[in-house]
Amino acid sequence: MAVEFEVNEREVWDGNYAASQALRQADVDVVVAYPITPSTPIVENYGSYVGNGYIDGEFIMVESEHAAMSGCIGASAAGGRVATATSSQGFALMVEVLYQASGMRLPIVLNVVNRALASPLNVRGDHADMYLGRDCGWLQVSAFNAQEAYDLALCAFRIAEHHDVRLPMMVHQDGFITSHTAQNVYPLSNEAAKKFVGTIDPVDDMLDFSRPVTYGAQTEEDWHFEHKAKQHKAIMDSVPVIEEVFAEFKALTGREYKRVEAYDMEDAEVCIIGLGTTVESARVAAKEMRKEGVKAGVVAMRVFRPFPYEELREVLKNVKSIGVTDRSSPGGAMGAFYNEVSAAMMTSESRPLVTNYIYGLGGRDISIENLKTIFKEQQANADAGHITTDIQQFVNLRGPKLGFFKSKRS
Amino acid sequence: MTEIRWHSRAGQGAVSGAKGLGDVVATTGKEVQAFALYGSAKRGAALRAYNRISDEQIFDHAKFMMPDYVLVIDPALAMTDDITMNDKPTTKYIITSHLSKDELIKAIPALEGKEDRVYVVDCVQISLDTIKRSMPNSPMLGAFVKVSGMFELDYFLENMKRVLKKFPQKIIDANMEAITRAYNEVK
Numbered sequence: 001m002a003v004e005f006e007v008n009e010r011e012v013w014d015g016n017y018a019a020s021q022a023l024r025q026a027d028v029d030v031v032v033a034y035p036i037t038p039s040t041p042i043v044e045n046y047g048s049y050v051g052n053g054y055i056d057g058e059f060i061m062v063e064s065e066h067a068a069m070s071g072c073i074g075a076s077a078a079g080g081r082v083a084t085a086t087s088s089q090g091f092a093l094m095v096e097v098l099y100q101a102s103g104m105r106l107p108i109v110l111n112v113v114n115r116a117l118a119s120p121l122n123v124r125g126d127h128a129d130m131y132l133g134r135d136c137g138w139l140q141v142s143a144f145n146a147q148e149a150y151d152l153a154l155c156a157f158r159i160a161e162h163h164d165v166r167l168p169m170m171v172h173q174d175g176f177i178t179s180h181t182a183q184n185v186y187p188l189s190n191e192a193a194k195k196f197v198g199t200i201d202p203v204d205d206m207l208d209f210s211r212p213v214t215y216g217a218q219t220e221e222d223w224h225f226e227h228k229a230k231q232h233k234a235i236m237d238s239v240p241v242i243e244e245v246f247a248e249f250k251a252l253t254g255r256e257y258k259r260v261e262a263y264d265m266e267d268a269e270v271c272i273i274g275l276g277t278t279v280e281s282a283r284v285a286a287k288e289m290r291k292e293g294v295k296a297g298v299v300a301m302r303v304f305r306p307f308p309y310e311e312l313r314e315v316l317k318n319v320k321s322i323g324v325t326d327r328s329s330p331g332g333a334m335g336a337f338y339n340e341v342s343a344a345m346m347t348s349e350s351r352p353l354v355t356n357y358i359y360g361l362g363g364r365d366i367s368i369e370n371l372k373t374i375f376k377e378q379q380a381n382a383d384a385g386h387i388t389t390d391i392q393q394f395v396n397l398r399g400p401k402l403g404f405f406k407s408k409r410s
Numbered sequence: 411m412t413e414i415r416w417h418s419r420a421g422q423g424a425v426s427g428a429k430g431l432g433d434v435v436a437t438t439g440k441e442v443q444a445f446a447l448y449g450s451a452k453r454g455a456a457l458r459a460y461n462r463i464s465d466e467q468i469f470d471h472a473k474f475m476m477p478d479y480v481l482v483i484d485p486a487l488a489m490t491d492d493i494t495m496n497d498k499p500t501t502k503y504i505i506t507s508h509l510s511k512d513e514l515i516k517a518i519p520a521l522e523g524k525e526d527r528v529y530v531v532d533c534v535q536i537s538l539d540t541i542k543r544s545m546p547n548s549p550m551l552g553a554f555v556k557v558s559g560m561f562e563l564d565y566f567l568e569n570m571k572r573v574l575k576k577f578p579q580k581i582i583d584a585n586m587e588a589i590t591r592a593y594n595e596v597k
Contacts, residue, residue, distance in 0.1 A: 012433045012442060145471075177471050181445035182429045184436050184467075277471035284469050367474040 004190065005054040013185040015146040015178035019085065019111045019171070020045035022153035024055050025193035028109075029080035029200075032060045032071030036090035037123045038175040039113035043085050065090035069097035069108075076106035077215045079205025081157065083108065087175060088115035091129040095136065101168045102137030103231060104215050107160035107200075108168040110138070111153060114276065114327075115175040116362040124363020125175030127275060127327040130304070131336050137231055139169040139238060140304040142275045147185045149173040151255055154188070157197050158245045165238045166203060167231075172304075174276040176363060188253065196252055235306050242303060260311040261300040264290065268297030270378035271316070273341055274325040275301050278359070278366055282325075285371035296375045307340055313348045320382035321353040323374040325395075327360045334392055334405070353381045353409075359395035370395050411468070414554075415477040416459035417487045420448060423547030424483055428459040431551055434561070434569040435463050443468045456484075456491055477501055481554060483533055483546040494520040504553050504596065506533040506546050511597060529557050531596040540588040541581070548585045552592035563593050 005024060013021070020042045023031065033043035047059040058075075062068050065086050076082040086094055091112060101108050117128040133140065139159065143149040152171045160169040173179055188196065204213045219227055239259070246257040263283050265271065272282045279300040289296035299315055299322075301308070316322065322345070326335025333339070338356035345354055357374055360366050374395070380388045390403025414431075418424030425446045432444035441464050448457035460475060462468050476496045482488045482505040493503065503521065507514050511530045515521045521528055531553040533546030541548065548570075555566045567586050574582045 010436060012429065012436045012444070174471075176445070181443060181471070182432050183443050184441050280469035281471045365473040367472040368470060369474075 002056050003053045005049065007187050007190060009186060011185045011187060012182045013146055013150070014180050014182045015143070015149040015173045016041035016113065016180065017045060018146045018150035018185050018187075019153050019173070020049070021187060022150050022193075023083050024049045025188065025190055026083075026154060026157050026197045027055065027081065027194065027199070028057055028083045030058045030060065030072070030075035030082050031084055032062055032068045032075065032082075033084050034062055034065045034068045034086075034090060036065070036087050038115055038125070038179045039085040039087040039090075039111060041179075042111050042113070065094040066097055069094045069101060072108045073097065073101050073104065073106055073215075076101070076108050077104065077205070078207045079200070079202035081161070081200040082106075083111065083157075085111035085113065087113045088117055088123075088129050092117060092132060095132060098133060098136040098138060098168075100216065103227070105166045105231070105234070106168055107157075107166055109153065109156045109160055110168065110170045111149075112170050112172045113175050113179045114172055120362075122362040123175070125177050125179075125276075126361045126363065128329065128361075130170075130172050130275075131328045133170060134305065134336065137167070137235065138305065139165075139167055139235065139242075141169070141171055142301060142304055143171060143173045143178065144277055144279045144300065146173075146178055146181065146183045147255075148257075149178060150185055150187060151249065151253070151257070154193060154197055155245050155249055155257070157200075158248075159238065159242055161200050162241045162245075163201070163203060165234065165241050167234055167238060172276070177277045186253075192252065196249070238306060257302055258311075259303040259308040260315055261302050262315045263298040263300070265297035265299060265315055265319075267295055268318070269295040269320045269382050270322070270375055271297040271299050271319050272323045272325060272371065272374055272378075273299045273301070273337070275304065275337065276327065278325060278327065278371075281366060281368060282371050285368045285375060288368065289372060289375045294375055294379050296378075301337070309344045312341065312344045316345060316352065317348065317350050319350070319352050321355070321378040323355055323357055323378050325357045325359055325374075329361055330358060330392070338392075353378075353387050353407075355381070355387055355389060356392040357395050358392065364396055366395060412461075412463040412479070413475045413477045414461040414463070414479045414481060415475065416461075417480065417482040417484065417491050417493055418457055418459060418547075419453075419484045419487065420455045420457050421453040422483050423545055424457065424459040427481075427483070427547030427551060428461050430547075430570065430573050431461055431554070433573045434566060435461075437569050438561070440465060441468050445473075447473055456487060479504065479554065479558065481550050482506055483550050485534060488514070488518060492520075493518075494524075500527070502527045502529065502557060504529045504531065504550065504557055506531065506550065508532050508535060529553065529596050531592050533592060536588050536591050536595070540591065541584045548588045549592035552589035553596035555589070556593045556596050563590065
């Protein structure tokens, strides 16, 4: 029987510690891990909770991230509640197996502490790994601070394991900026968390010997397409469950999560859209712009997969100019997030002006002043009625100003 | 919002100091943030740690700040690091040194004109005397409590005991002595 771990109503935790506490409170059965900076403390802490008798789980150290996710698949297929954590190169090595996990519809929770991808080698936060996971068939949520990394990790088990979903889920937090920044966190009591998350009710668990099942079977052109389409539909159909779990979490804690978060958007004419910690910094910048007479707002993608096209259109319907921020090297195109937001807005009635800002690669700072500059450029676009800058720009980049693509609209 | 920048070397405890301070501040009902910036994590490498303290939830995640307090816990970094970077006309400096305040300001031209905002305390010596090794973070907290007036000393000590509770009693006592001495000795 596990020893009770004491948590206070108010703690000062960093994002990693917060996520590891969520794993402890969720009574995760198996964590299979190969630690990597900056997500190391999540699995390290879980290991210490097991070692010190705070949780009746299994911590399995393996030789690579590929093996870590493979182990998670085995444990999840066996019917356990399973989670792990990774970042960057580890995430990249895990990718092949991420597709396997989602294709087998295994409700594994992966804490991704976002970090840049080499080369050049860099341990700091950007969203390159998160973007790499875009098409893996996992649900993806973004936490903007340590509290949210904790809250969303708890919600993730509920959503992923729900019988109407049965999909793996990633909970993203920004490397260092969230993972290594201590902030006030208001955790649930062990009892309340346990009650909220509940116990896993596995489907087709391989340890049920009375009902043998096969995982990872081969399908060629006869059925592969149908399987993948069904998997995609399951992702799309996870929306009501995500909303139900968020609503229940709000009733329990007062903390509200929406698939698209909107701040100061009621009368906004210009806005910044982002993911991760930058969303919160942009809220500070928007408040300052409002003092200068600019009707500025911030829209944030809480749930990145399934992508909330309709909600996005609704929240942006009266906005004139939008700056979409991408914290990942676009590699010869517009930022991926820009493309997705543009796809949503292209099919809206308002068709606002949309520009792309690449920022923060390898942990490069983005200040309130940088964000205010983005708002000012959006205001200039709104006033002119067309895009006044290059469509793609780079924020806080050294050297001569870099930009690409001109608008053909005027 | 109160913003604090620590100048330290890896191993001197600035990150723990910043987190410990955050922990105590949070018990007063305030919102806190504590983070650090370092290159490759080698003992002895220069690093900076940061605190933000506010009555409301802290949304600013930028590393950039114009600090209200600069805490230097390595004597040599006071000379070699850019400790006055992004300062304000009101920024207060608490610097670890065995030098007197006059000698220190003479040695650091950037502090000229800021004399009334510079405080000196020998955190290294205090920690050697009390904790029995160079661990200047705890004494710096004592000096900060005095200079900032943010807490009563007794209140701070009580809460630090809670933060340090995983350590043996001997170490807790030594840290309490170090904090108290720096509180009384900072000039």
